Amino acid sequence: METVAALVVTYNRLADLKKCLDTLRQQTRPLDAIFVVNNGSTDGTAEWLATQPGLAVTTQANLGGAGGFATGIDTAYRAGHTWVWCMDDDCLAAPDALAALLASPNLGPCIKNSMSVSVNSREELAFFVDRPHRAYRKVSDMTGVDLVYDVASFFNGTLVHADVIKTIGIPDKNLFIWGDEVEYMTRAQKNGFPIVTVPSSVFYHPASFDRDGIPWPAAWKQYYAVRNQRRVLQNQYGNTVGRLLFASWAAKATIKQATATRANRLYNFLLYGEATLDSLTNNFRKRPDTIRTLQFYNWRHK
CATH class of the missing domain: 3.90.550.60 (Spore Coat Polysaccharide Biosynthesis Protein SpsA; Chain A)
Incomplete structure (x- = not known):
């Protein structure tokens, strides 16, 4: 049964x-x-x-x-x-x-x-x-x-x-x-x-929303969406091709954050860059309180 x-x-x-x-x-x-x-x-x-x-x-x-x-x-x-x-x-x-x-x-x-x-x-x-x-x-x-x-x-x-x-x-x-x-x-x-x-x-x-548009400090969640994308692409395309596709996608996405007109683009740029580096170096240990970009944001907004 x-x-x-x-x-x-x-x-x-x-x-x-x-x-x-x-x-x-x-x-x-x-x-x-x-x-x-x-x-x-x-x-x-x-x-x-x-x-x-x-x-x-x-x-x-x-x-x-x-x-x-x-x-x-x-x-x-x-x-x-x-x-x-x-x-x-x-x-x-x-x-x-x-x-x-x-x-x-x-x-x-x-x-x-x-x-x-x-x-x-x-x-x-x-x-x-x-x-x-x-x-x-x-x-x-x-x-x-x-x-x-x-x-x-x-x-x-x-x-x-x-x-x-x-x-x-x-x-x-x-x-x-x-x-x-x-x-x-x-x-x-x-x-x-x-x-x-x-x-x-x-x-x-509840309806989903544009994650890229989340205001800081809640935007730290985007760190995980970027970092974890490598695992998704490797499941779909294999380890080597998936890793290359992730590196290309993440580089473009990070540059896009740097050139965007939205507020807090500095933090978005740093967050994407940190997530990309951590993913490529297989650092999946970070929890919210150890994300360096979030620490930097909180330090500047005490």
């Missing part, structure tokens, strides 16, 4: 977490287990979770989304579940979201993603997707078909089969945030597992 475990990773968003868990408890196809990984929240999350029945809770230091999903997927997989349904704490699942995923065409071991719809506009996707011959912006771009191949918004209603986990392992916690989900997706593709979005399964999520 197939079993499905939900996995929610949370960090300092207790109000969102409560709403997310409510939608999981209301699924028309009841879940067999709900795992929650608390990434060291300081907003009362741990205390509230301790009062909740029916949850398997792991509390750890803040290891970012990558570390949270690495812990959670490993825990659910070791518990013997057939499928692990992964999501951030700001996701809201439609009542039949899980039932629709399970009722969609059988692809064997695979990854099936719910369609992520913006909470602000039910006609717009939460995450825009560009493919060589098709752009996905509206809900209508995905509806009308059973499956949309090679499109998925990890980890927002992402249903992963145990055989996929057995083959490709768990997310790399060293990636911390931003890019870890794409690296995991391309790792699955590299190993030949189908990845699809199921439009009949709906998740609601």
